[in-house]
Amino acid sequence: MKLIVTVMPKNGVLDPQGKAIEHALGTLGFEAVGEVRTGKVIELELAETDPARARAQAEEMARKLLANTVIESFRVELA
Template sequence: MKLRVFVMPKPGVLDPQGKAIGHALGNLGFSGVGEVRAGKVIELEVSETDPAAARAAGEEMARKLLANTVIESFRVEVA
């Protein structure tokens, strides 16, 4: 079973990578782009066959390693 873990900076946390992307888009002529936030997507293949147990395992992995829960939020999708 596949899991996708989406990790994003929490609201109010500075996001220099997002700022740089937004600035570069403006320089490339893309107008009308508001705030840009940059995060990451982590895809995992797990042996678990129960979707609820797979999601719980993904959430535990995110809390322990994949996300810095002080400054990042995450969500887990079972694919």
């Protein structure tokens, strides 16, 4: 079963990479772009066949390794 874990900085946490992208887009003429936030997307292929158990496993992985839950939030979706 494939799952997608999306990890993003929490609101209020500085995102220097997002600011750099926001500035670069402005210099390229994309002036209508507002705030840019960067994160990461992780695709997991699990042998689990039960969707609820697969989601629970992916959430545990995110809490333990994939996301720094002090400064990042995450969401898990079935793909």
